[in-house]
Each structure stands twice: as C-alpha cells, then as structure tokens.
Amino acid sequence: FLSAVTVYNINIVVIESAFDIMKLLVLVLLATAVLAKHEIYQGWKSYYLGPSTTVQLSTLATLFDQYEVDVLSHPVLQREGVVLVKPEFQGPFTKALDTVGINYRVHADDVKKALDIDDENIAKKKQQSRTRNNGAQLPYDNYQELDVIYEYLRNVAAKYPDTVTLVQPASTFEGRPMYYLKISTTNFEDESKPVIFIDGGIHAREWISPPSVTWAIHKLVEDVTEPDLLERFDWILLPVVNPDGYSFTFSHSRFWRKTRSTDQHSLSYLCPGVDGNRNYDFAWNTVGTSNNPCTDIFAGGSPFSEVETRVVRDILQEYLHRTALYLTMHSYGSMILYPWGHDGSLSHNAFGLHTVGVAMAEVIDSKSLPN
C-alpha cells in the first residue's frame, strides 16, 4: 500500500484545486485496490503431486493436514493433482515428500504473480470478446464474471420464450439473485418426461464449472445438434449455485471456496462462509467436514443453513418423482464421482451409475486436448 501512495505523491508535483486532490485520491485508492488483490498469496507456491502407490496417497492426506495444504485438484494414481502451499510450510512439506518418495514438481513458483498475470489476461480477453460478440453470446475463451453469466441467462430466456423459463428462486446471503433456467418443449407440464438437473459453481473457485453448465444451455437451445435431448427430457440448469462466493473470487480472493454467510458461528465474522457441498443433510457433518468455520470444509451450523443449498434441495424435492439424473459440476480433479461418498459403500443403483460414468468418461476423454 505504501509504495502506491509514495509513487503518486512524488509524481504529482502541482495540485491546483480540490478537484485535483479528489482525482489524486481516486487514483491512490484504485492503485491500492489493484495492489491489494492476491496480496494474501504473496510467497505461496503451487505444486503438482504424483503419488504412485496407495500408501503414498494416504500419506498425502496426513501431510495435507499437517502443513495446511490447500488441495486445488486431488491427485489420484497415474494422474497428478495440484496443491497450494503457504511459504512457511514449503520447506517441511517438500522435505516430507522427499522422505516418502512422492514425486512433485513446481506448478507456480510465485502464485501471486501467476494470479496477477491471469487477471491481466482476463481483462484483455474481456475487452476482445466484448468487441467480437457485442455481448449477445457468452464467450468461452475466458472466465466470465457473474453479471455476464446472468445477462446471458436473461438473454436466452427472452430469445427463446417457448422453451426457456428464467426462475429466480431466492436471493443469496449477500442479497444477490440466484437464477436457474427451466428448458422444456412442453413447459414442464408433461409429467411423463424425465427431468435432468445440472448445477455448477457451488465451490466458488472452481471456475470451469459454471461454463460447463451454460454450455449445456447453449447446446440445448442455441446450437442444437441433438434435438432428442430436448424432446425427451425437461431440463433444469443452475450454473452458479454460490453467486456470493463466485463474485468474491473475482473481487478479492481467487481461491475462495465457500459461501459468504456470517451467521453460522461466533467466529463467522472473522471466518465467513460454509462449504455448500458439506451443508446437505445426508450424513451431515460426519466425514470430510469440519466444525471449524475457518476451514474450507465447514459444514455450517446445521444442515441446509445456507439459502444456496436450500435452493438445490427445493428443486430436487419438487421434481424428485421424475428426476432421471442430477449432476453437480466441480473441478476438483478429473473424476466422475457417484454415491456414497461418506462411507464408500455402493448405492442401490451403483451399477447403472458406474455404467453411465464410464460412458461419460470415454466421451470426455475422446474430446480432451493432448497434454
């Protein structure tokens, strides 16, 4: 902060009026805001991790706890993951990896700098896409901020009123609207049609999740190559479950994961937010969760404490009798997960889920870019 103030003070020699002082203040404030962004990641590094045995995988779980490692993408055997490590733990963490023989390499040597560069690229791309598309289409060469996604949802609903309905079920903790689209050739009135529900963005920092949902919208109504998908099914598409958190990843902290509620714990004012994906009622607060609001996996004060998860619950309840498929998009790793996550047992329809999952994985794999 100090350096920004200093630069402007020494460069501006003559201040002629109160108006100029105002301008100067605005400049200083802007410069401060820019410099402050990503400041908390000063000195952080990210690493690729490539465990090669199941023993190493379980050792990693312990090391993650011990060194407060933030897992961006979970490693599995034969596929590297990516983790963030604070400056004070980089030495001991890599030493521990060496000791147990887990392969690793640096992903970003200077996380703050990498984020600053990302920001510059996003700003540049934003300008280009605006010129190219004139705001009518959602660009897929860049991550979009919440208002752009929302404008797109409103546009699609206005442009295709016969099939698309925009629903605003609630507002978030911080008062942002939540939106989802219902897409149907029969206005959701044909009870014999199965419903497919896809949501994204419950974890704020998983930026590739919302565009995977908006892309489904695009393929259902704007660029239809498989019309039977819309003929045979009714669709519910909720691209951003956690708008407060998503906005916060753009404005403040790139790696924010939770909601932004401050009413769940006496410490919530210091450590806001609940992990939405730990806030559902099934086996609530049992495995892979925490009672500590300062962790990224805080389950909340009670199941469905968050309005954002209540919206998902209510959609599922409303259409449960004819829901054929519910998908929730994350980017925690190249995985397709199906229940049960809390104890690893198989659900009654596990065989069907596994078969569908393998088919999905094969299609994704066939489209994936070479390394």
Ligand SMILES: [Zn+2]
């Ligand atoms: Zn996630």
